[in-house]
Each structure stands twice: as structure tokens, then as C-alpha cells.
Amino acid sequence: MPDASYVLHVWSSQWGLQSLDPICLASIMYLQLSMPGKFQVAESCDPDMSPNGHLPFLTHGHLAHASFPSIVSFVTSLSRARASGVRNIDASLSASQRAQSIAWWSHVEANLGDLVSHMFFGVDANFWGLTRPTLTSVMPIPQRYYVPGRIRESYRRRLETSGLWCLPATEQEHKSPFAKNEKKRDDHTGTFTRAFEREKVMEKARTILDLYARLLDGKKFLFNSHPTSLDVCLAAHILLLANPPFPSSVLQILLLEKYASLVDHARRVQHEVAQSPPYELAPPSKSSVLSLFTFGRAVTKEAKTSNPDDVRFRRMRWAWVTLALGAAAFNVMQFSKALLILNVEDEEGDEDEDAYDEGADLEEDKDED
Amino acid sequence: MASALTLPAPLKKAFSLFPLQTHPPVPFAVRFPLVKPTLWIAPPRTPSVGHVSLLSTDVECLKWQAYIALRGLTDVAVRWDIPPEGALGGRLPTLHVPGTVADGNLLVAEDIPGWVDSQVTTGIDTLDGYKDEHAKDESHAWVSLLEGVVHAALILSGSAPSPFDMFIHLSGNKRRPIEAILSPPPAPLTGFSSFLPTFGANISLSALHPQYTEAINAVSERLGGDTWFLGSANPTALDAFLFAYLHCILHTGDVTRLEVARYANLVAWERRVGTKVEAAFCIALREYRE
Numbered sequence: 119m120p121d122a123s124y125v126l127h128v129w130s131s132q133w134g135l136q137s138l139d140p141i142c143l144a145s146i147m148y149l150q151l152s153m154p155g156k157f158q159v160a161e162s163c164d165p166d167m168s169p170n171g172h173l174p175f176l177t178h179g180h181l182a183h184a185s186f187p188s189i190v191s192f193v194t195s196l197s198r199a200r201a202s203g204v205r206n207i208d209a210s211l212s213a214s215q216r217a218q219s220i221a222w223w224s225h226v227e228a229n230l231g232d233l234v235s236h237m238f239f240g241v242d243a244n245f246w247g248l249t250r251p252t253l254t255s256v257m258p259i260p261q262r263y264y265v266p267g268r269i270r271e272s273y274r275r276r277l278e279t280s281g282l283w284c285l286p287a288t289e290q291e292h293k294s295p296f297a298k299n300e301k302k303r304d305d306h307t308g309t310f311t312r313a314f315e316r317e318k319v320m321e322k323a324r325t326i327l328d329l330y331a332r333l334l335d336g337k338k339f340l341f342n343s344h345p346t347s348l349d350v351c352l353a354a355h356i357l358l359l360a361n362p363p364f365p366s367s368v369l370q371i372l373l374l375e376k377y378a379s380l381v382d383h384a385r386r387v388q389h390e391v392a393q394s395p396p397y398e399l400a401p402p403s404k405s406s407v408l409s410l411f412t413f414g415r416a417v418t419k420e421a422k423t424s425n426p427d428d429v430r431f432r433r434m435r436w437a438w439v440t441l442a443l444g445a446a447a448f449n450v451m452q453f454s455k456a457l458l459i460l461n462v463e464d465e466e467g468d469e470d471e472d473a474y475d476e477g478a479d480l481e482e483d484k485d486e487d
Numbered sequence: 488m489a490s491a492l493t494l495p496a497p498l499k500k501a502f503s504l505f506p507l508q509t510h511p512p513v514p515f516a517v518r519f520p521l522v523k524p525t526l527w528i529a530p531p532r533t534p535s536v537g538h539v540s541l542l543s544t545d546v547e548c549l550k551w552q553a554y555i556a557l558r559g560l561t562d563v564a565v566r567w568d569i570p571p572e573g574a575l576g577g578r579l580p581t582l583h584v585p586g587t588v589a590d591g592n593l594l595v596a597e598d599i600p601g602w603v604d605s606q607v608t609t610g611i612d613t614l615d616g617y618k619d620e621h622a623k624d625e626s627h628a629w630v631s632l633l634e635g636v637v638h639a640a641l642i643l644s645g646s647a648p649s650p651f652d653m654f655i656h657l658s659g660n661k662r663r664p665i666e667a668i669l670s671p672p673p674a675p676l677t678g679f680s681s682f683l684p685t686f687g688a689n690i691s692l693s694a695l696h697p698q699y700t701e702a703i704n705a706v707s708e709r710l711g712g713d714t715w716f717l718g719s720a721n722p723t724a725l726d727a728f729l730f731a732y733l734h735c736i737l738h739t740g741d742v743t744r745l746e747v748a749r750y751a752n753l754v755a756w757e758r759r760v761g762t763k764v765e766a767a768f769c770i771a772l773r774e775y776r777e
Binding site: 141164165166169170171172185187188191213214216217218220221222224225227228229231232235261265268269271272273275276278279329332333 | 620621624625627628629631632634635636663664666667669670671672673674675678679680681685689690694697698701702704705706708709711
């Protein structure tokens with residue numbers, strides 16, 4: 119399909135970044151570096167359209183590729199065709215560096231990804247104060263009422279296993295009338311638990327961020343003098359920890375103050391990406407309430423071929439359905455006509471109906487008859 | 488407090504009809520004193536011909552078996568007659584070491600490195616056996632790769648338990664679910680926005696296969712012809728990890744096994760390390776003589 123364009127479906131842009139999800143942001147930045155101006159971005163709020171149930175996914179005609187590694191491998195295969203004009207930004211890596219890059223990708227997605235999901239979904243204050251309102255503003259009714267909660271639930275098991283789930287809000291300032299009583303009772307144990315949990319999370323974050331700071335080691339980019347897919351992946355996660363205005367921002371402050379090298383690296387990647395020509399926004403697909411009732415969606419609904427065989431097939435199919443329904447209606451009418459005839463002859467039937475309405479005299483009438 | 492309240496006399500008389508007698512503790516000798524440290528593992532494979540392997544079929548148990556063996560310990564017994572519910576924390580492996588208490592001490596898997604350190608006479612190594620700081624950092628990346636995509640592929644390639652099995656063993660399974668292994672976690676099978684309550688996980692082996700193939704390729708590339716992974720002079724914890732996954736994959740379903748079997752260096756490495764690991768263990772004989 120030479121005419122079909124490459125469309126990347128992502129979560130919408132927020133907070134000065136191209137998307138509110140780290141993997142979506144990484145995909146956009148990667149495509150801007152490897153195939154600038156050759157793709158469109160469709161802002162979507164419906165992850166169920168994707169083959170694996172998550173955004174981002176890249177469509178090209180009938181093909182769809184979901185998840186960042188499969189998008190990268192698809193673009194790499196495109197770059198091998200010389201006429202496509204697509205660049206492979208990992209081409210300068212040696213085989214050993216490429217292998218290390220794959221291992222580091224999975225580390226970034228697992229550990230930094232956990233920290234990002236902890237900030238967005240794990241901390242109560244952030245979820246209710248930032249994530250949920252943002253997701254609600256991009257989703258239509260009725261999804262906005264239950265989908266953010268479901269997305270949060272899907273992260274629960276992973277965050278619970280890593281010990282990053284649902285810290286009680288540390289910097290909350292309740293002004294509710296009951297707060298004073300609660301505070302007096304739970305103050306000591308609550309404060310200690312909160313401080314201990316917070317310290318555990320900070321320790322974990324410090325270990326992870328130290329690792330990346332050592333990996334970066336003052337270099338401009340991780341491997342070469344230009345960004346690779348690993349730089350893009352790392353930068354996307356760091357930007358989503360640094361940019362959004364979190365209500366409970368302890369981790370963000372730690373990142374901005376102590377790990378300036380990582381933030382600088384992320385800004386450098388952003389700057390490189392900004393130098394590519396901007397992408398077009400594809401028109402957003404309409405969502406219908408009826409689509410909520412389907413189970414297991416097909417991915418591509420856009421293939422409107424004007425194949426004459428298909429048109430004929432569609433017409434014949436509708437003709438068959440109409441004929442079948444017509445025949446069924448005709449049969450029902452015939453059967454109900456037969457019923458009508460019986461009712462006119464049998465007067466007791468009418469009496470029974472009246473007796474049913476009256477109630478008490480029913481059985482006496484029946485006995486007499 | 489005790490002096491302020493005294494028992495009234497009639498009650499005292501009533502209680503004296505039922506005197507409390509305390510007996511001294513009865514000493515009993517331990518029937519089967521523990522001679523060697525014993526590791527409780529999930530049962531190994533039982534091939535129809537040939538000798539019984541001592542390597543567990545469960546990845547977690549095999550990781551710790553390999554760790555103990557590669558740290559240089561020998562003459563450790565294994566037993567596999569204890570189900571996971573009987574182990575400490577409801578999870579295998581558990582290490583039973585002869586200790587100061589007559590029955591010996593039970594150690595959870597996380598305490599095994601500490602015990603091994605106490606048994607091994609070499610000094611403390613800040614680099615944990617790796618070549619340098621950079622290699623040590625890189626080992627974290629490889630661990631997350633193995634624990635992520637490779638572990639998920641291994642789980643998905645195993646046979647799914649029937650609903651009857653899941654009903655019977657409802658509380659027994661304390662393994663990590665697939666939702667906790669992958670990042671980002673898989674979407675529910677019913678979708679986020681459908682009106683049906685969420686159920687299942689939208690993940691399959693075919694969806695993971697490209698990432699799994701890339702991961703195995705990367706592992707093979709990085710191993711190359713080295714004796715130990717990441718070019719370490721001596722075996723490290725990462726080698727134990729890698730051996731456990733390779734061994735389990737090579738004895739499992741076809742699709743995942745073929746990917747690893749394509750790389751001769753991985754197969755040869757696994758075989759070499761396997762003989763070394765197996766040599767460190769023996770069967771806990773008491774149970775099998777009876």
C-alpha cells in the first residue's frame with residue numbers, strides 16, 4: 119500500500135510534552151528522529167483500539183504495531199529499503215552495544231517505568247489531583263467516569279510487587295471538619311508510617327537514578343554523539359517525571375535537584391527532536407457509545423475498498439438478510455392469523471380473561487363449566 | 488494492681504477443686520538429625536530413562552540452586568517432597584541448615600546469600616565478582632531483561648493449568664502473576680472501556696515472541712565466547728540467573744526452546760554450567776531409603 123500513511127495513535131499532549139504517557143512520548147520522539155515528516159500522529163483516548171490494549175500503536179494500511187520495541191523494529195526494517203527515506207538511528211551501534219541497549223531498554227521500562235507509574239497512579243494525591251482530571255478532560259462521556267480507575271487498577275499488581283503502591287499522601291492539607299479529630303488520634307503512627315514508606319521509595323529511586331547517572335557519566339548521549347533509541351526511551355521517562363505539576367512532588371524535587379545530568383540529557387534529546395520538521399496531526403477518530411458493547415475489537419476499521427466484488431457481496435448480503443426477515447415476519451403473521459380465528463370461536467377464552475381480572479370468582483366459574 | 492484486687496474466698500475454694508499442674512518440658516531427641524544443609528526445591532524432571540536430574544523444574548528454585556553451586560559450595564542435599572505451602576513464606580525454595588537449635592534453622596530464599604557468605608571463606612567483594620563498576624551496573628539491566636520478557640515467555644509457554652487445578656490450588660500459588668512481570672502491565676482481556684468487568688490479561692506468546700527473540704539474540708551476542716557472562720573471571724549471581732532461565736527454556740515448549748537452541752554458544756554454556764551445578768548437590772538420602 120504505497121499510498122497509506124503511517125499513523126501513530128497516542129495519548130494526547132500535555133504539560134508541554136507531546137504525550138502524557140512515557141512510551142507514547144518515546145515513540146513520537148523516535149519517529150521524529152528516524153522518519154521526520156513521513157508520519158502523522160492521531161491523538162486518541164481509547165487504548166482498546168490497539169492490538170495489545172495499550173497506546174501507542176502504529177498503523178500502516180492493514181498493519182498495526184503496538185509497543186515501543188515492535189515499532190522500533192518495524193521502522194528499522196523500513197530503513198533497510200533505501201527508497202523509503204527512513205533513517206535507522208541505531209545504525210552506528212556495534213552488535214555488542216545493540217545487545218546492551220536492549221538490556222538497558224528493559225531496565226528503563228521496568229524500573230523508571232515503575233517510578234513514573236508510581237508518581238501518576240501510585241500516589242493518591244497525584245492520581246486524584248493530576249492524573250484523573252487530565253484523563254477525564256481528554257475522554258468522552260461515559261468513559262471518563264470509569265476508565266481512569268480501571269487504568270490505575272491495572273498498575274496495582276505491578277506496583278504492589280515493587281513496593282511502590284499507594285503511599286498515603288504526605289503533603290496533603292485537609293481542611294475538612296473531621297480532619298482535626300483524625301489527626302489527633304493517628305498523628306504519631308501515621309507520621310512514622312508515612313515517613314518510613316516515603317524513605318523506602320526515595321531510597322529505591324536514588325538507587326535507580328544513580329545507575330543512570332553513572333551510565334551517562336557526563337557524556338552528551340549514551341553511546342554516540344547523536345541520540346539512539348535508548349536515549350529517547352530514557353529521556354521520555356525523565357521528562358515525564360520532571361515536567362508535570364504533581365501535587366505530591368517529592369520524587370520530582372529529588373530528580374531536579376540531585377540528578378541535573380539526567381534532566382540535561384533529556385532536554386538535549388528534546389532539543390534534537392525539536393530540530394526535525396513538525397508532524398501533522400491526523401483527524402481524531404469518532405468514538406461511539408455502541409462500541410463499548412463490543413468484546414475484542416478489530417484493529418483497522420478504515421479499509422473502505424471500492425472493490426466491485428466487495429460491493430456486490432455486501433448488496434447480496436443485505437438482500438439475503440431482508441429476505442430472511444421478511445419470510446420470518448410473514449410466517450409470524452400467518453401463525454397469529456390462525457390464533458385469531460381460534461379466539462373468536464372459543465368464548466370461554468374471553469370469560470377466562472375477565473375472570474382473571476376479577477379474581478375471587480375464578481374457581482367457581484371454572485367448576486361450573 | 489495485683490494487690491488491689493484479690494480473689495474472693497468462695498471463688499478461691501471453687502478454683503481449688505481444679506488445681507493447675509505444670510509439668511516440666513519433655514526432652515525428645517530429633518529423629519532425623521540434619522547432617523548437611525538441605526535445600527527444599529520443586530521436583531526435578533523425571534526422565535523415563537537415565538539418571539534422575541537434581542535440578543529443579545521451577546525457575547526460582549533453580550536460580551538459588553545454581554547460586555549456591557556457583558559460589559563454590561559442595562555437598563548440599565536437596566529434597567523435593569515438601570509442597571510450597573509447607574515451605575517458609577509459602578514459597579519454595581527454603582534452605583534448612585544445621586544450626587544451634589536442635590532442629591536446625593530454616594532460611595527464606597532472600598537469606599541464602601547471607602548464609603553462603605558465611606560459609607565461603609573468601610573476603611567481601613564490593614564488586615560481587617564482576618569485572619568493574621560498569622559491569623556491575625550492566626548486570627542490573629540483564630537481570631531486568633531476564634526477569635521481564637524472558638520470564639513472561641517461559642510462563643506463557645508452559646501449559647496453562649486447568650480450571651480444576653486452579654480451584655484446588657487456589658491459595659497455594661504465591662508466584663508473581665503475569666501482570667506483575669511485564670512493564671507496562673498487560674491490558675485486561677475485556678478492554679478498558681467495555682462495560683464488562685475487567686477480566687484476564689491481553690498477552691499471548693505470539694505477541695511477546697518478537698521481543699523474546701530479540702532478548703535471546705542480545706544475550707547470545709553479549710555472551711559471545713566468554714566463560715562467564717559479562718567477562719567475569721569467576722561465576723556471579725547473574726550467571727546463576729541466566730543458567731536457570733536457559734535450563735528451564737531448553738526443557739520446555741517448542742517455540743521458546745527453538746529460539747535458544749539456535750544459538751550454539753548458549754547451549755554449550757548451559758551444558759557446561761549444568762554439570763558444574765549438578766555436581767554440587769546430592770539427594771537427601773533419609774527420605775529415599777525408606
